[in-house]
Amino acid sequence: MRIGINATCLNDRPSGAKQRFVGLYGALFRERPDDDFVVFSPKDCNMGAWFSNCPNVSVIQTPIPSIGRVKKFALGTQFWPSALKKARLDYFEVMHLPLISPSSTPTMLTIHDIRGVLPQTPRLERLLYTKVLRDALCKADRVITVSESMAQSIEAFDNRISTAVIYNGINLDDQWLLENDVKDFLERFDLTPQYLLAVGHLEVRKNYYRLIEALGHLRLRGFDIPLVIIGEDSGEGALLAQLTDRLGLTRQVRFLSQVSDDDLVRAYQAAALFVFASNYEGFGIPILEAMAARCPMVLSDLAVFREITQGKALFFPADDTFGIADTIERGLCDQAYRRANIAYGESRVKDFDFAQLAKQLARLYEDVD
Numbered sequence: 001m002r003i004g005i006n007a008t009c010l011n012d013r014p015s016g017a018k019q020r021f022v023g024l025y026g027a028l029f030r031e032r033p034d035d036d037f038v039v040f041s042p043k044d045c046n047m048g049a050w051f052s053n054c055p056n057v058s059v060i061q062t063p064i065p066s067i068g069r070v071k072k073f074a075l076g077t078q079f080w081p082s083a084l085k086k087a088r089l090d091y092f093e094v095m096h097l098p099l100i101s102p103s104s105t106p107t108m109l110t111i112h113d114i115r116g117v118l119p120q121t122p123r124l125e126r127l128l129y130t131k132v133l134r135d136a137l138c139k140a141d142r143v144i145t146v147s148e149s150m151a152q153s154i155e156a157f158d159n160r161i162s163t164a165v166i167y168n169g170i171n172l173d174d175q176w177l178l179e180n181d182v183k184d185f186l187e188r189f190d191l192t193p194q195y196l197l198a199v200g201h202l203e204v205r206k207n208y209y210r211l212i213e214a215l216g217h218l219r220l221r222g223f224d225i226p227l228v229i230i231g232e233d234s235g236e237g238a239l240l241a242q243l244t245d246r247l248g249l250t251r252q253v254r255f256l257s258q259v260s261d262d263d264l265v266r267a268y269q270a271a272a273l274f275v276f277a278s279n280y281e282g283f284g285i286p287i288l289e290a291m292a293a294r295c296p297m298v299l300s301d302l303a304v305f306r307e308i309t310q311g312k313a314l315f316f317p318a319d320d321t322f323g324i325a326d327t328i329e330r331g332l333c334d335q336a337y338r339r340a341n342i343a344y345g346e347s348r349v350k351d352f353d354f355a356q357l358a359k360q361l362a363r364l365y366e367d368v369d
Contacts, residue, residue, distance in 0.1 A: 001035045001365065004089040008042040008076075009096035011066035013232065015201075016285045017095065017112055020146070020168045022050050027358035029054040032365065038087055042066035060087075076100060091365070097129075099136035108364075109140035113282030114153055115205065137161050142364065146283040149304035166361050169354040170288040185266035189256060195226040196328065197271035197295070199264070199286040200278065202255070203234040207277040207300065207318050209243060214324035216247045223329060227275075230256045230267060268293035273331045276300060279318040284308055288352050291345030296338040298331040300324075312344050 041047040101107035116129030151163040274290040274297040300318035316327035
């Protein structure tokens with residue numbers, strides 16, 4: 001088979017979609033060595049370096065940028081018809097909207113979330129997204145998503161759709177188990193160990209505003225514990241900085257960006273507790289990372305978080321600042337919970353190994369062979 005993959009939505013910026021693509025599809029390429037894979041890359045990313053050890057992968061650099069919806073659509077309209085005809089594909093995979101598909105080639109669409117249909121999305125943007133999503137679901141021959149919770153949301157949006165689930169995953173290598181250079185990491189970032197850790201870009205749905213407010217409540221209770229937030233600024237940075245200043249938490253809250261993969265591992269290993277306060281997620285890769293690093297966690301009460309952890313964690317209402325503070329306090333103080341959560345995570349995370357997930361994805365190709 002000759003399989004094309006439209007990956008023009010990805011770039012070198014850390015994201016769950018990029019982690020899934022590199023880990024899952026890297027394993028898939030090795031799982032199916034007799035297939036030829038053609039990866040269509042955006043112009044601002046060198047994807048060839050991601051899969052340089054996979055001889056059955058060729059990368060086509062497109063003129064399409066990874067960001068900028070209008071420009072992506074305009075350039076894609078010019079690029080895709082001739083490119084797909086020339087590629088002569090047996091199967092085509094798309095990882096973003098709008099769906100571009102060859103008229104006579106089976107097409108698979110991967111959807112990470114559908115937050116564009118949520119009521120808090122601006123009305124015109126929501127109407128446009130709804131139309132684009134409905135059109136894509138009608139055109140795709142197969143739809144894949146990243147959790148059972150997301151599958152239910154997609155099927156509720158359009159009850160004609162049957163959705164396959166391939167979880168996001170993690171590479172379970174030795175770096176998660178070895179506490180290497182943690183002291184050096186702490187010194188370089190001027191951190192003290194045993195802090196609260198949150199991981200994810202600075203955007204509204206990550207709910208950092210309420211998390212920081214909860215930290216203020218904890219300080220009033222005598223828990224003067226630092227909070228380290230690792231992620232790039234996606235629009236909330238200035239607002240969160242103002243909040244920390246207003247609450248007198250500037251020295252207690254640290255925002256770190258451009259953190260390497262190795263340093264991210266060390267950040268989990270040095271933390272007292274991982275806190276995931278999001279009010280919307282399609283999955284939740286940091287949960288897997290915390291499990292792999294043996295870091296106990298407390299989570300907002302999302303269906304997908306209960307799915308990933310099989311309900312074996314401490315949960316709080318995402319909109320309840322005092323509830324967040326109460327749950328963090330228990331996560332710090334309840335030693336029996338901490339030991340049980342670490343032990344459970346060590347076992348559960350094995351279900352999300354990319355090598356295992358790639359076998360599941362490879363089986364979906366058998367219908368096309």
